[in-house]
Amino acid sequence: MATLTVPGADLYYEVAGSGPTLLLIAGGADDGRDFGSVAEDLARHFTVVTYDTRGISRSRLHHPVDQVTIETEVADALAVLSQVTDAMAHVFGTSAGAQIALALAARRPDRVAAVIAHEPPAVLLLPVDDPRRDLLHRVVDAYREQGLHAAQQAFAVGAGLGGPAYSDEPPFESEAGATAMQDKLTRMQGNFEFFIARRMGPIGDCLPDLEALRNLHDRIAIGVGAASQRQLAHDTGLALAAVLDQQPVVFPGGHPGYATHPQGFARVLHQTVLSCSPTR
Template sequence: MELGFLTVPGAELYYELSGSGPLLLLIPGGTDDSRDFRGLVPLLETYFTVLTYDCRGVSRSRLIGTPTGVPVETQAEDAWDLLSQVGGGPAHVFGTSGGGQTGLELAARYPGAVTTLVTHEPPVARFLPEWDTRRDVVPGVCEIYRRQGADRAMEAFVSGSGLTDVLDPVRHAPESPRATLLAQERAVRMRGNLDHFLSRVLSFVVDYQPDIDALEASGTRIVVGVGGTSRNQFAHDTGLALADRLGTSPVAFPGGHAGFVTHPVGFAARLRELLGA
Protein backbone atom coordinates (compact mmCIF):
# COMPACT_ATOMS: atom_id res chain seq x y z
CA MET A 1 0.00 0.00 0.00
CA GLU A 2 1.17 3.51 -0.86
CA LEU A 3 0.42 6.10 1.81
CA GLY A 4 0.94 9.81 1.29
CA PHE A 5 -0.19 13.40 1.49
CA LEU A 6 -1.21 15.62 -1.40
CA THR A 7 -1.08 19.39 -0.91
CA VAL A 8 -4.06 21.20 -2.45
CA PRO A 9 -5.24 24.80 -2.04
CA GLY A 10 -6.16 25.20 1.63
CA ALA A 11 -5.46 21.65 2.77
CA GLU A 12 -3.17 18.65 2.89
CA LEU A 13 -5.00 15.44 1.94
CA TYR A 14 -4.05 12.05 3.37
CA TYR A 15 -4.55 9.22 0.85
CA GLU A 16 -4.02 5.48 0.45
CA LEU A 17 -3.46 3.59 -2.82
CA SER A 18 -3.39 -0.19 -3.17
CA GLY A 19 -4.22 -3.10 -5.47
CA SER A 20 -4.07 -3.43 -9.24
CA GLY A 21 -6.44 -3.07 -12.16
CA PRO A 22 -8.83 -0.27 -13.15
CA LEU A 23 -8.74 2.75 -10.85
CA LEU A 24 -11.49 2.93 -8.23
CA LEU A 25 -11.82 6.02 -6.02
CA LEU A 26 -13.68 5.60 -2.71
CA ILE A 27 -15.03 8.85 -1.23
CA PRO A 28 -16.11 8.78 2.44
CA GLY A 29 -19.01 10.71 3.95
CA GLY A 30 -18.93 13.84 6.09
CA THR A 31 -17.57 12.52 9.40
CA ASP A 32 -15.89 9.43 7.93
CA ASP A 33 -12.35 8.83 6.74
CA SER A 34 -10.50 6.24 4.67
CA ARG A 35 -10.39 3.83 7.62
CA ASP A 36 -14.14 3.33 7.25
CA PHE A 37 -13.33 1.34 4.10
CA ARG A 38 -10.93 -1.03 5.87
CA GLY A 39 -13.36 -3.93 5.61
CA LEU A 40 -14.09 -3.13 1.97
CA VAL A 41 -10.69 -2.43 0.42
CA PRO A 42 -9.18 -5.95 0.83
CA LEU A 43 -12.19 -7.34 -1.04
CA LEU A 44 -11.72 -4.88 -3.93
CA GLU A 45 -7.97 -4.52 -4.44
CA THR A 46 -7.63 -7.85 -6.27
CA TYR A 47 -9.83 -6.37 -8.99
CA PHE A 48 -9.05 -2.64 -8.80
CA THR A 49 -6.38 -0.12 -7.96
CA VAL A 50 -8.16 1.39 -4.97
CA LEU A 51 -7.61 5.04 -4.02
CA THR A 52 -9.20 6.51 -0.92
CA TYR A 53 -8.54 9.45 1.36
CA ASP A 54 -9.59 11.57 4.32
CA CYS A 55 -11.56 14.59 3.11
CA ARG A 56 -10.16 18.03 3.96
CA GLY A 57 -10.39 18.88 7.64
CA VAL A 58 -11.24 15.27 8.56
CA SER A 59 -8.91 13.06 10.65
CA ARG A 60 -5.45 13.13 9.03
CA SER A 61 -6.22 15.68 6.27
CA ARG A 62 -5.47 18.99 7.91
CA LEU A 63 -6.63 22.42 6.82
CA ILE A 64 -4.00 25.02 5.90
CA GLY A 65 -4.58 28.66 6.78
CA THR A 66 -7.81 30.11 8.18
CA PRO A 67 -10.52 27.39 8.35
CA THR A 68 -13.50 28.10 6.12
CA GLY A 69 -16.64 26.30 4.96
CA VAL A 70 -16.12 23.38 2.61
CA PRO A 71 -18.62 23.42 -0.29
CA VAL A 72 -19.26 20.31 -2.36
CA GLU A 73 -17.52 22.05 -5.26
CA THR A 74 -14.32 22.26 -3.21
CA GLN A 75 -14.65 18.60 -2.25
CA ALA A 76 -14.94 17.74 -5.95
CA GLU A 77 -11.82 19.74 -6.75
CA ASP A 78 -9.96 17.74 -4.10
CA ALA A 79 -11.18 14.48 -5.62
CA TRP A 80 -10.10 15.65 -9.07
CA ASP A 81 -6.63 16.58 -7.79
CA LEU A 82 -6.27 13.12 -6.27
CA LEU A 83 -7.42 11.40 -9.44
CA SER A 84 -5.16 13.40 -11.72
CA GLN A 85 -2.06 13.64 -9.50
CA VAL A 86 -2.14 10.35 -7.59
CA GLY A 87 -4.42 7.99 -9.49
CA GLY A 88 -3.30 9.09 -12.92
CA GLY A 89 -6.46 8.89 -14.95
CA PRO A 90 -10.20 8.28 -15.30
CA ALA A 91 -11.74 6.12 -12.58
CA HIS A 92 -14.76 4.33 -11.29
CA VAL A 93 -15.98 6.26 -8.26
CA PHE A 94 -17.90 5.12 -5.20
CA GLY A 95 -19.10 7.85 -2.86
CA THR A 96 -21.26 7.42 0.21
CA SER A 97 -23.49 10.01 1.89
CA GLY A 98 -21.74 13.39 1.48
CA GLY A 99 -19.11 11.58 -0.58
CA GLY A 100 -21.90 10.63 -2.95
CA GLN A 101 -22.60 14.34 -3.43
CA THR A 102 -18.91 14.90 -4.14
CA GLY A 103 -18.99 12.15 -6.76
CA LEU A 104 -21.95 13.78 -8.50
CA GLU A 105 -20.20 17.15 -8.69
CA LEU A 106 -16.97 15.49 -9.86
CA ALA A 107 -18.76 13.74 -12.72
CA ALA A 108 -20.65 16.88 -13.73
CA ARG A 109 -17.62 19.18 -13.48
CA TYR A 110 -15.09 16.94 -15.25
CA PRO A 111 -16.71 15.01 -18.12
CA GLY A 112 -14.67 11.92 -18.89
CA ALA A 113 -13.06 11.75 -15.44
CA VAL A 114 -15.57 9.26 -14.03
CA THR A 115 -16.35 6.04 -15.87
CA THR A 116 -19.02 4.72 -13.50
CA LEU A 117 -20.26 6.59 -10.43
CA VAL A 118 -21.97 4.67 -7.65
CA THR A 119 -23.48 7.29 -5.36
CA HIS A 120 -24.71 5.63 -2.17
CA GLU A 121 -27.49 7.39 -0.24
CA PRO A 122 -26.47 10.95 -1.17
CA PRO A 123 -28.43 13.44 1.02
CA VAL A 124 -29.95 15.46 -1.84
CA ALA A 125 -32.53 17.10 0.42
CA ARG A 126 -33.69 19.61 -2.21
CA PHE A 127 -34.97 16.73 -4.36
CA LEU A 128 -37.45 15.65 -1.68
CA PRO A 129 -41.07 16.78 -2.13
CA GLU A 130 -41.91 20.31 -1.04
CA TRP A 131 -44.10 19.01 1.80
CA ASP A 132 -41.31 16.91 3.32
CA THR A 133 -40.15 18.73 6.46
CA ARG A 134 -36.78 16.95 6.33
CA ARG A 135 -35.78 19.38 3.57
CA ASP A 136 -35.35 22.12 6.16
CA VAL A 137 -33.95 20.35 9.21
CA VAL A 138 -30.32 21.38 8.74
CA PRO A 139 -30.54 25.17 9.36
CA GLY A 140 -32.06 24.48 12.77
CA VAL A 141 -29.43 21.85 13.51
CA CYS A 142 -26.63 24.32 12.69
CA GLU A 143 -28.19 26.92 14.99
CA ILE A 144 -28.45 24.39 17.82
CA TYR A 145 -24.78 23.54 17.24
CA ARG A 146 -23.79 27.20 17.59
CA ARG A 147 -25.78 27.60 20.81
CA GLN A 148 -25.60 24.20 22.50
CA GLY A 149 -22.82 22.17 20.93
CA ALA A 150 -22.32 19.07 18.83
CA ASP A 151 -24.16 16.48 20.91
CA ARG A 152 -27.43 18.41 21.07
CA ALA A 153 -27.14 19.29 17.38
CA MET A 154 -26.81 15.65 16.38
CA GLU A 155 -29.77 14.73 18.58
CA ALA A 156 -31.83 17.30 16.66
CA PHE A 157 -30.57 16.04 13.31
CA VAL A 158 -31.32 12.41 14.14
CA SER A 159 -34.81 13.27 15.38
CA GLY A 160 -35.70 15.76 12.64
CA SER A 161 -34.49 13.62 9.74
CA GLY A 162 -36.14 10.41 10.87
CA LEU A 163 -32.94 8.56 11.77
CA THR A 164 -34.06 7.45 15.23
CA ASP A 165 -33.63 3.75 14.42
CA VAL A 166 -30.32 4.07 12.56
CA LEU A 167 -28.47 2.33 15.41
CA ASP A 168 -31.10 -0.36 15.97
CA PRO A 169 -28.96 -3.41 16.90
CA VAL A 170 -31.39 -5.85 15.26
CA ARG A 171 -32.29 -4.01 12.07
CA HIS A 172 -28.71 -2.98 11.37
CA ALA A 173 -26.78 -5.85 12.96
CA PRO A 174 -23.28 -6.21 11.40
CA GLU A 175 -22.58 -9.31 9.33
CA SER A 176 -19.68 -10.54 11.52
CA PRO A 177 -17.81 -9.87 14.78
CA ARG A 178 -15.08 -8.09 12.81
CA ALA A 179 -17.66 -5.82 11.20
CA THR A 180 -19.02 -5.06 14.66
CA LEU A 181 -15.55 -3.97 15.77
CA LEU A 182 -15.11 -1.82 12.65
CA ALA A 183 -18.45 -0.12 13.34
CA GLN A 184 -17.46 0.59 16.95
CA GLU A 185 -14.14 2.10 15.87
CA ARG A 186 -15.95 4.21 13.27
CA ALA A 187 -18.24 5.68 15.93
CA VAL A 188 -15.22 6.97 17.86
CA ARG A 189 -13.69 8.59 14.77
CA MET A 190 -17.00 10.17 13.81
CA ARG A 191 -17.20 11.93 17.18
CA GLY A 192 -13.71 13.36 16.65
CA ASN A 193 -14.76 14.88 13.31
CA LEU A 194 -18.18 16.10 14.38
CA ASP A 195 -17.33 19.75 15.08
CA HIS A 196 -15.72 20.17 11.65
CA PHE A 197 -18.69 18.48 9.99
CA LEU A 198 -21.33 20.57 11.75
CA SER A 199 -19.55 23.92 11.43
CA ARG A 200 -18.03 23.68 7.93
CA VAL A 201 -19.58 20.83 5.91
CA LEU A 202 -23.16 19.82 6.73
CA SER A 203 -25.09 22.80 5.37
CA PHE A 204 -23.19 22.70 2.07
CA VAL A 205 -23.73 18.97 1.61
CA VAL A 206 -27.47 19.02 2.24
CA ASP A 207 -28.12 22.19 0.20
CA TYR A 208 -26.20 20.87 -2.81
CA GLN A 209 -28.32 20.19 -5.91
CA PRO A 210 -26.68 18.09 -8.64
CA ASP A 211 -26.80 19.48 -12.16
CA ILE A 212 -28.88 16.76 -13.83
CA ASP A 213 -28.30 18.13 -17.34
CA ALA A 214 -24.53 18.17 -16.84
CA LEU A 215 -24.60 14.65 -15.43
CA GLU A 216 -26.57 13.37 -18.40
CA ALA A 217 -24.11 15.03 -20.76
CA SER A 218 -21.02 13.80 -18.91
CA GLY A 219 -20.94 10.31 -20.36
CA THR A 220 -20.69 8.85 -16.85
CA ARG A 221 -22.78 5.82 -16.01
CA ILE A 222 -24.52 6.72 -12.75
CA VAL A 223 -25.85 4.15 -10.28
CA VAL A 224 -27.79 5.30 -7.23
CA GLY A 225 -27.39 2.96 -4.25
CA VAL A 226 -29.65 2.72 -1.22
CA GLY A 227 -29.42 0.59 1.92
CA GLY A 228 -31.43 -2.58 2.11
CA THR A 229 -32.30 -1.86 5.76
CA SER A 230 -32.58 1.95 5.64
CA ARG A 231 -36.03 2.27 4.09
CA ASN A 232 -37.89 5.45 5.09
CA GLN A 233 -34.72 7.05 6.42
CA PHE A 234 -33.64 10.47 5.19
CA ALA A 235 -30.67 9.49 2.99
CA HIS A 236 -32.47 6.44 1.60
CA ASP A 237 -35.36 8.63 0.50
CA THR A 238 -33.08 11.29 -0.99
CA GLY A 239 -31.37 8.50 -2.94
CA LEU A 240 -34.74 7.42 -4.31
CA ALA A 241 -35.51 11.03 -5.24
CA LEU A 242 -32.21 11.35 -7.11
CA ALA A 243 -32.79 8.11 -9.01
CA ASP A 244 -36.20 9.41 -10.03
CA ARG A 245 -34.67 12.66 -11.34
CA LEU A 246 -32.11 10.65 -13.32
CA GLY A 247 -34.76 8.28 -14.67
CA THR A 248 -32.97 5.22 -13.26
CA SER A 249 -33.80 2.45 -10.80
CA PRO A 250 -31.98 2.50 -7.43
CA VAL A 251 -29.83 -0.48 -6.47
CA ALA A 252 -30.08 -1.96 -2.98
CA PHE A 253 -26.87 -2.62 -1.05
CA PRO A 254 -26.59 -4.80 2.07
CA GLY A 255 -27.02 -2.99 5.36
CA GLY A 256 -28.12 0.55 6.01
CA HIS A 257 -26.51 3.96 5.58
CA ALA A 258 -23.17 2.55 6.78
CA GLY A 259 -23.50 -0.82 5.07
CA PHE A 260 -19.95 -0.56 3.74
CA VAL A 261 -18.81 -0.84 7.39
CA THR A 262 -21.38 -3.24 8.82
CA HIS A 263 -21.68 -5.55 5.79
CA PRO A 264 -18.37 -5.28 3.91
CA VAL A 265 -18.46 -8.75 2.32
CA GLY A 266 -21.93 -8.38 0.83
CA PHE A 267 -21.33 -4.71 0.05
CA ALA A 268 -18.09 -5.42 -1.86
CA ALA A 269 -19.76 -8.21 -3.83
CA ARG A 270 -22.56 -5.87 -4.93
CA LEU A 271 -20.07 -3.13 -5.86
CA ARG A 272 -17.91 -5.54 -7.89
CA GLU A 273 -21.03 -6.75 -9.67
CA LEU A 274 -22.02 -3.22 -10.61
CA LEU A 275 -18.50 -2.43 -11.85
CA GLY A 276 -18.23 -5.63 -13.88
CA ALA A 277 -15.47 -7.27 -11.81
Protein backbone atom coordinates in the same frame (compact mmCIF):
# COMPACT_ATOMS: atom_id res chain seq x y z
CA MET B 1 -0.13 5.95 2.48
CA ALA B 2 0.78 9.49 1.42
CA THR B 3 -0.08 13.15 1.88
CA LEU B 4 -0.94 15.54 -0.95
CA THR B 5 -0.61 19.28 -0.42
CA VAL B 6 -3.41 21.28 -2.04
CA PRO B 7 -4.40 24.92 -1.56
CA GLY B 8 -5.25 25.28 2.13
CA ALA B 9 -4.80 21.69 3.26
CA ASP B 10 -2.77 18.49 3.32
CA LEU B 11 -4.88 15.53 2.15
CA TYR B 12 -4.13 12.06 3.47
CA TYR B 13 -4.72 9.25 0.99
CA GLU B 14 -3.95 5.57 0.45
CA VAL B 15 -3.66 3.38 -2.65
CA ALA B 16 -3.98 -0.41 -2.79
CA GLY B 17 -4.35 -3.09 -5.42
CA SER B 18 -4.02 -2.95 -9.19
CA GLY B 19 -6.26 -2.60 -12.21
CA PRO B 20 -8.73 0.15 -13.14
CA THR B 21 -8.83 2.97 -10.60
CA LEU B 22 -11.69 3.12 -8.11
CA LEU B 23 -11.90 6.20 -5.88
CA LEU B 24 -13.89 5.77 -2.64
CA ILE B 25 -15.21 8.94 -0.94
CA ALA B 26 -16.36 8.68 2.68
CA GLY B 27 -19.30 10.43 4.34
CA GLY B 28 -19.28 13.73 6.20
CA ALA B 29 -17.72 12.91 9.59
CA ASP B 30 -16.04 9.73 8.36
CA ASP B 31 -12.64 9.05 6.82
CA GLY B 32 -11.02 6.59 4.45
CA ARG B 33 -10.66 3.95 7.16
CA ASP B 34 -14.42 3.34 6.91
CA PHE B 35 -13.73 1.36 3.75
CA GLY B 36 -11.10 -0.92 5.34
CA SER B 37 -12.54 -4.36 4.55
CA VAL B 38 -14.41 -3.14 1.47
CA ALA B 39 -11.22 -1.65 0.02
CA GLU B 40 -9.28 -4.81 0.82
CA ASP B 41 -11.77 -6.95 -1.10
CA LEU B 42 -11.98 -4.55 -4.04
CA ALA B 43 -8.20 -4.23 -4.29
CA ARG B 44 -8.22 -7.70 -5.87
CA HIS B 45 -9.90 -6.13 -8.90
CA PHE B 46 -9.09 -2.41 -8.83
CA THR B 47 -6.50 0.15 -7.87
CA VAL B 48 -8.45 1.40 -4.85
CA VAL B 49 -7.90 4.97 -3.67
CA THR B 50 -9.23 6.23 -0.34
CA TYR B 51 -8.68 9.59 1.34
CA ASP B 52 -9.76 11.72 4.28
CA THR B 53 -11.67 14.79 3.15
CA ARG B 54 -10.39 18.24 4.04
CA GLY B 55 -10.41 18.95 7.78
CA ILE B 56 -11.34 15.36 8.65
CA SER B 57 -9.06 13.03 10.68
CA ARG B 58 -5.63 12.93 9.01
CA SER B 59 -6.27 15.65 6.37
CA ARG B 60 -5.14 18.84 8.07
CA LEU B 61 -6.10 22.43 7.26
CA HIS B 62 -3.37 25.05 6.82
CA HIS B 63 -5.61 27.67 8.44
CA PRO B 64 -9.17 27.90 9.84
CA VAL B 65 -12.02 28.11 7.31
CA ASP B 66 -15.60 29.30 7.51
CA GLN B 67 -17.09 26.78 5.07
CA VAL B 68 -15.74 24.05 2.81
CA THR B 69 -17.57 24.57 -0.48
CA ILE B 70 -18.65 21.78 -2.80
CA GLU B 71 -16.29 23.26 -5.40
CA THR B 72 -13.39 22.77 -2.98
CA GLU B 73 -14.53 19.23 -2.17
CA VAL B 74 -14.59 18.38 -5.89
CA ALA B 75 -11.18 19.97 -6.47
CA ASP B 76 -9.73 17.91 -3.61
CA ALA B 77 -11.19 14.65 -4.95
CA LEU B 78 -9.87 15.43 -8.42
CA ALA B 79 -6.42 16.30 -7.03
CA VAL B 80 -6.19 12.97 -5.19
CA LEU B 81 -7.39 11.10 -8.25
CA SER B 82 -4.88 12.88 -10.47
CA GLN B 83 -2.05 11.79 -8.15
CA VAL B 84 -2.85 8.21 -9.03
CA THR B 85 -3.95 8.24 -12.67
CA ASP B 86 -4.53 10.45 -15.69
CA ALA B 87 -7.08 7.96 -17.03
CA MET B 88 -10.80 7.83 -16.38
CA ALA B 89 -11.67 6.28 -13.03
CA HIS B 90 -14.64 4.75 -11.29
CA VAL B 91 -15.87 6.85 -8.38
CA PHE B 92 -17.96 5.69 -5.41
CA GLY B 93 -19.23 7.99 -2.70
CA THR B 94 -21.47 7.43 0.30
CA SER B 95 -23.63 10.02 2.08
CA ALA B 96 -21.88 13.42 1.84
CA GLY B 97 -19.20 11.65 -0.20
CA ALA B 98 -21.90 10.70 -2.71
CA GLN B 99 -22.73 14.38 -3.15
CA ILE B 100 -19.04 15.02 -3.90
CA ALA B 101 -18.89 12.06 -6.30
CA LEU B 102 -21.95 13.26 -8.20
CA ALA B 103 -20.60 16.81 -8.45
CA LEU B 104 -17.23 15.48 -9.67
CA ALA B 105 -18.90 13.37 -12.35
CA ALA B 106 -21.10 16.26 -13.48
CA ARG B 107 -18.20 18.71 -13.69
CA ARG B 108 -15.55 16.35 -15.08
CA PRO B 109 -17.22 13.55 -17.04
CA ASP B 110 -13.94 13.18 -18.93
CA ARG B 111 -12.33 11.83 -15.74
CA VAL B 112 -15.17 9.60 -14.50
CA ALA B 113 -15.77 6.22 -16.12
CA ALA B 114 -18.67 5.50 -13.77
CA VAL B 115 -20.12 7.04 -10.62
CA ILE B 116 -21.95 5.13 -7.90
CA ALA B 117 -23.69 7.35 -5.34
CA HIS B 118 -24.81 5.56 -2.16
CA GLU B 119 -27.56 7.43 -0.28
CA PRO B 120 -26.60 11.01 -1.23
CA PRO B 121 -28.33 13.51 1.13
CA ALA B 122 -29.64 15.64 -1.73
CA VAL B 123 -32.38 17.13 0.46
CA LEU B 124 -33.49 19.66 -2.17
CA LEU B 125 -34.89 16.75 -4.21
CA LEU B 126 -37.46 15.99 -1.51
CA PRO B 127 -41.04 17.26 -1.97
CA VAL B 128 -41.45 20.94 -1.11
CA ASP B 129 -43.67 20.09 1.88
CA ASP B 130 -41.14 17.64 3.36
CA PRO B 131 -39.75 19.25 6.55
CA ARG B 132 -36.45 17.47 6.07
CA ARG B 133 -35.55 19.74 3.15
CA ASP B 134 -34.00 22.21 5.59
CA LEU B 135 -32.91 19.67 8.22
CA LEU B 136 -29.17 20.14 7.66
CA HIS B 137 -29.46 23.91 8.11
CA ARG B 138 -31.53 23.39 11.26
CA VAL B 139 -28.77 21.14 12.59
CA VAL B 140 -26.20 23.86 11.89
CA ASP B 141 -28.43 26.39 13.67
CA ALA B 142 -28.77 24.06 16.66
CA TYR B 143 -24.98 23.79 16.83
CA ARG B 144 -24.52 27.56 16.79
CA GLU B 145 -27.25 28.23 19.33
CA GLN B 146 -27.07 25.21 21.67
CA GLY B 147 -23.81 23.38 20.99
CA LEU B 148 -22.60 20.10 19.55
CA HIS B 149 -24.74 17.71 21.61
CA ALA B 150 -27.98 19.44 20.59
CA ALA B 151 -26.89 19.41 16.95
CA GLN B 152 -26.09 15.71 17.05
CA GLN B 153 -29.47 14.95 18.56
CA ALA B 154 -31.26 17.07 15.97
CA PHE B 155 -29.39 15.31 13.18
CA ALA B 156 -30.00 11.79 14.50
CA VAL B 157 -33.72 12.39 15.03
CA GLY B 158 -34.32 14.29 11.80
CA ALA B 159 -32.34 11.90 9.62
CA GLY B 160 -33.91 8.82 11.21
CA LEU B 161 -30.56 7.45 12.33
CA GLY B 162 -30.28 5.36 15.45
CA GLY B 163 -33.89 4.28 15.23
CA PRO B 164 -35.35 0.91 14.24
CA ALA B 165 -34.16 -0.80 11.06
CA TYR B 166 -37.20 -1.51 8.89
CA SER B 167 -36.09 -4.93 7.69
CA ASP B 168 -35.33 -8.38 9.05
CA GLU B 169 -31.67 -8.11 8.06
CA PRO B 170 -29.24 -8.78 10.95
CA PRO B 171 -27.45 -5.63 12.13
CA PHE B 172 -23.95 -6.96 11.34
CA GLU B 173 -22.60 -9.30 8.72
CA SER B 174 -20.05 -10.69 11.20
CA GLU B 175 -18.15 -9.86 14.37
CA ALA B 176 -15.71 -7.94 12.15
CA GLY B 177 -18.61 -5.72 11.05
CA ALA B 178 -19.48 -4.94 14.67
CA THR B 179 -15.85 -4.03 15.40
CA ALA B 180 -15.61 -1.85 12.30
CA MET B 181 -18.79 -0.02 13.26
CA GLN B 182 -17.52 0.73 16.77
CA ASP B 183 -14.26 2.06 15.34
CA LYS B 184 -16.20 4.18 12.88
CA LEU B 185 -18.35 5.74 15.61
CA THR B 186 -15.28 6.61 17.66
CA ARG B 187 -13.63 8.40 14.74
CA MET B 188 -16.86 10.14 13.77
CA GLN B 189 -17.17 11.68 17.21
CA GLY B 190 -13.86 13.47 16.78
CA ASN B 191 -14.90 14.83 13.37
CA PHE B 192 -18.54 15.67 13.95
CA GLU B 193 -18.06 19.25 15.08
CA PHE B 194 -16.02 20.19 12.00
CA PHE B 195 -18.52 18.45 9.73
CA ILE B 196 -21.51 20.26 11.20
CA ALA B 197 -19.85 23.66 11.44
CA ARG B 198 -17.93 23.72 8.15
CA ARG B 199 -19.27 21.11 5.71
CA MET B 200 -22.91 20.28 6.42
CA GLY B 201 -24.41 23.52 5.07
CA PRO B 202 -22.71 23.34 1.63
CA ILE B 203 -23.51 19.63 1.33
CA GLY B 204 -27.17 20.35 2.07
CA ASP B 205 -27.26 23.20 -0.42
CA CYS B 206 -25.83 21.03 -3.17
CA LEU B 207 -28.49 20.14 -5.73
CA PRO B 208 -27.09 17.54 -8.14
CA ASP B 209 -26.75 18.75 -11.74
CA LEU B 210 -29.54 16.58 -13.09
CA GLU B 211 -28.98 17.44 -16.75
CA ALA B 212 -25.30 16.58 -16.55
CA LEU B 213 -26.05 13.36 -14.68
CA ARG B 214 -28.66 12.31 -17.23
CA ASN B 215 -26.00 12.73 -19.91
CA LEU B 216 -23.93 10.05 -18.15
CA HIS B 217 -26.56 7.47 -19.16
CA ASP B 218 -25.38 4.01 -18.07
CA ARG B 219 -22.29 5.40 -16.33
CA ILE B 220 -24.25 6.29 -13.18
CA ALA B 221 -25.90 4.21 -10.46
CA ILE B 222 -27.73 5.31 -7.32
CA GLY B 223 -27.56 3.07 -4.26
CA VAL B 224 -29.71 2.72 -1.15
CA GLY B 225 -29.43 0.52 1.94
CA ALA B 226 -31.52 -2.59 2.44
CA ALA B 227 -32.09 -1.63 6.08
CA SER B 228 -32.38 2.17 5.89
CA GLN B 229 -35.95 2.56 4.65
CA ARG B 230 -37.65 5.81 5.73
CA GLN B 231 -34.35 7.38 6.73
CA LEU B 232 -33.42 10.71 5.18
CA ALA B 233 -30.53 9.58 2.97
CA HIS B 234 -32.44 6.52 1.76
CA ASP B 235 -35.34 8.74 0.71
CA THR B 236 -33.09 11.27 -1.02
CA GLY B 237 -31.38 8.41 -2.84
CA LEU B 238 -34.77 7.18 -4.04
CA ALA B 239 -35.69 10.71 -5.10
CA LEU B 240 -32.52 11.08 -7.18
CA ALA B 241 -32.98 7.65 -8.77
CA ALA B 242 -36.56 8.61 -9.68
CA VAL B 243 -35.66 11.88 -11.40
CA LEU B 244 -32.91 10.07 -13.30
CA ASP B 245 -35.42 7.33 -14.24
CA GLN B 246 -33.28 4.63 -12.64
CA GLN B 247 -33.90 1.58 -10.52
CA PRO B 248 -31.77 2.05 -7.39
CA VAL B 249 -29.14 -0.53 -6.49
CA VAL B 250 -29.82 -2.05 -3.06
CA PHE B 251 -26.71 -2.49 -0.91
CA PRO B 252 -26.55 -4.70 2.21
CA GLY B 253 -27.07 -3.05 5.58
CA GLY B 254 -28.28 0.43 6.34
CA HIS B 255 -26.68 3.82 5.81
CA PRO B 256 -23.27 2.54 7.08
CA GLY B 257 -23.54 -0.79 5.26
CA TYR B 258 -19.93 -0.58 4.09
CA ALA B 259 -18.90 -0.94 7.77
CA THR B 260 -21.53 -3.37 9.04
CA HIS B 261 -21.70 -5.63 5.96
CA PRO B 262 -18.32 -5.12 4.23
CA GLN B 263 -18.12 -8.38 2.27
CA GLY B 264 -21.63 -8.12 0.87
CA PHE B 265 -21.21 -4.40 0.25
CA ALA B 266 -17.96 -4.96 -1.67
CA ARG B 267 -19.61 -7.65 -3.76
CA VAL B 268 -22.53 -5.42 -4.77
CA LEU B 269 -20.22 -2.48 -5.44
CA HIS B 270 -17.98 -4.62 -7.64
CA GLN B 271 -20.98 -5.86 -9.63
CA THR B 272 -22.32 -2.33 -9.96
CA VAL B 273 -19.03 -0.94 -11.24
CA LEU B 274 -18.87 -3.71 -13.85
CA SER B 275 -22.42 -2.95 -14.95
CA CYS B 276 -21.66 0.72 -15.57
CA SER B 277 -20.19 0.92 -19.07
CA PRO B 278 -18.30 4.09 -19.95
CA THR B 279 -19.17 5.90 -23.15
CA ARG B 280 -16.83 8.44 -24.58
